Amino acid sequence: MNDLTPIKTTLKDWETDQEVRWCPGCGDYAILKAVQRTLPDLGADPSKTVFVSGIGCSSRFPYYIESYGFHTIHGRAPAFATGIKLANPELDVWLITGDGDGLSIGGNHLMHILRRNVNTQILLFNNEIYGLTKGQFSPTSREGTFSPTSPMGSVDRPASPCAFALGAGGRFIARSYDVSKDLGQVIKAAHAHQGAAFVEIFQNCIVYNKDRFDDFIAKPVADMNQVWARNGEPLLFGKGTKGIALDTETLTLKVVDVVDGDWQGAGVIVHNVTNRAVAHMLVEMPFGPFPMALGVIYDDPRPTYEGALLGQDQKARAGKSADLAKLLAKGQTWTVPG
């Protein structure tokens, strides 16, 4: 995000006249609303905001936000965004991508925007399936996913978007889901982070991967199967009856019971968003034995790419004039007399 003068807008100001073309019931609607609702809270200026996307269902997103929008090509949105940011670092740039767009065809670019730390918000909608091409398994599909291209079940091991982003050097890693009431908070935190902020948003594909995330989103199981990371607070779940602790013998995480609210006694970890090692463990916790870690898992800013690069440019320009005639006449020259 940028230090721009806050602008007063409402949700309506961020809606376009375009008819939204996602399938009825698609999780994208909820994410769109959450973003449109959050942008006014950020004081964002539609004229200074750019949404950049690749290809896929999620990548239609920019057409529905009343700001600048660039629907580019499959997987390459991070590279377009980097060019936009270098040309005008004042722009507030958001990337919208999906699991196929961001981690399959565009994995390379996602890695590089994260390691460079270009100051953008990257929202990866993970529905664990290729939706727009009619339901093939994706790089995040779980092993054994039945699809038109894996009739006997997929054998690929899935990629973990947050682990990938951390491994690529990302300095802000967060996770949420389409219908979460806390999605807006996570987006706000991402926007507040100076640098590349990566947010994985689990998103329900109503047609090809319906209710895929119900094992931790569905109301009856949500409490037991979601642990929300909040800076400075213990990693508790199950209405405070369980927590995440460090097994000091194996140096791995473990689930512990919390009796009578004595989480300290149970050794529950107090979440520290700058602890990279714990962040790695949280995003890699196998679901089932562990709950799904959600919220702002890691947030530890460092200087941005465009700041460093453009700063160097400024230094190189200092005290020099752009005299083209002089440049052309540089080096070893000779004169042919008239």
Place this chain on the structure above:
Amino acid sequence: MATAVFEGPEGLTGGKENPATPDAVVVRFAGDSGDGMQLTGGQFTLSTALAGNDLATFPDFPAEIRAPQGTLFGVSAFQINFGSTDIETAGDQPDVLIAMNPAALKVNLDALKPGGLIIADSGEFNKRNLEKAKYTVNPLEDGSLHKWQLMGFDISALTLEAVKPFGLGNKEALRCKNMWTLGLALWMFDRERGPLIDWLRTKFAKNSTLADANIAALNAGHAYGETAELSGPLRQVHIAAVASEPGLYRTVTGAESISYGLVAGAQLAELPLFFGGYPITPASSILHNLVKLKEFGVTTFQAEDEIAAIASAIGASYAGHLGVTSSSGPGIALKTEAIGLAVMTELPLVIVNSQRGGPSTGLPTKTEQSDLYQAVYGRNGDTPLPVISARSPSDAFDCAIEACRLATQYMTPVMLLTDGYIANAAEPWKVPDPATYLPFPATFLEEPNGPDGTLLPFARNERGARPWIKAGTPGLMHRIGGIEKNPTTGAIDYSPASHQTMTDLRRAKIDGIAKNIPQQDVALGETSGKLVLVGWGSTFGPIHQAVRRARRRGLDVSHVHVRYIWPMPENLGDLLRGYDRVLVPEMNTGQFKTVLRDQFLINARPLNKTSGQPFTIAEIEAAIEEILAA
């Protein structure tokens, strides 16, 4: 003019009584890729330019950085043709071959003109090196070189002797061999050593011992020439300065002139320049040059791959910079989808393709013109864009400016074709005055352009170009993308009528460029006649010289050289129909020939070469004779 002037006794090795004053000389320096031949050639080029000769060079080096020593495939060569008349090619056949080892002799001997002079470092013709070059007997001793004049002396030993006082290790001392050789060459052609000594002092500013050693080697080579003249057949040759247009001159390579041209183009468009690039031979040198020109409002970005390089440039154009990317064939292939997006979103972009031999990785360091189909036809969908081609290093400056003009005036990606030869070759360049170029300031939309304050991002001006709306402009929020759009509102619309209309509009815009480019001229000869040679790109030199020679002999042949490959100048078809025969020499299997046939239904005939080497004048001359004799 003639390139080969020395013949036997009248030539370089004639008696002292006959001082040679030829029009032009071709010299080839050849050695191991680690011998510093490109550096030697480059410095000899500078001294040639400073002596006021016209010149053309041809650096020819292996793709390997340090190929195994002494091997045939590790030979690196630098050829220069210089003279007192106009020089248009690097010369067909060298008059002088300087061979630093047996492999260099073997690889380059065939090219040497009969009667030409071989200067060989006999110290390197030992058993091991002879074996590596697959010689069973030492060619310096078995009389097999009798067709040529041979001077073998132990340059290695002479260099070691010369640099002895500086206490260098053997390896470092032998590195000075190229300066010894350069010293000899400077003596042979009556050149000043001063500028070279200055250059060595700057180059080795941090190590004065190395500077002194190299200067000593240079001086020793020079002194050796004087002594050899006294005792042997070698003698000095003086080439008079060429009669050139008065003015300030410098040497320039294509990579330099393109970089300067892009900077000039951005200045004329009054835009900051954004360059997204990825390392690839032979295009990288443009990025190397531009990274040093930040004070001209240049931002450079070394991307993670070719796709990101072009994508970042398109992103920068969207945000109001002039986006530029460059590559060579395989990299351009990777960029293709993004080029389509730039066509679809109608954003300005310059794509420089330094062509090299293909397909696939092909010949990374050799030249070819085989990406013309890729430039004109090589995209999915009906995706037209302007294609222009540079004929020489100095012409590349103007072409780069023209690419910037078309990109910004027509809101389109533009492909600028050069090749490995233009990128690396040097020629004298009359330094242009930037003030003489007509500015073409880019304009950005600042206010809504539709009825009732609406925004129409794809409304068109008289050129068919849409407005450039810089992301971040207050109140002009809009969305663009690769999906087909409504011709009026620019909103997503893939209805049949919209796609038909938009396809037609995109095509008409590019076709319309023909009205805004110069008419095709005749480079040499008449506007009609028996035969015309139609060239494009770096074949200008050999075609021009071949046509000039043929015309001197009374043959009815003309030369037309096309800069605008797509769209073509409006008069080109009629012009070509004025000749009985049309011959298209090009370094591919006939790509421009096909486009000419396609556009004008004329019987254009091919003359093709795909050896990774430029045409020789003689090859084209022979083709002219054959076709006119038929």
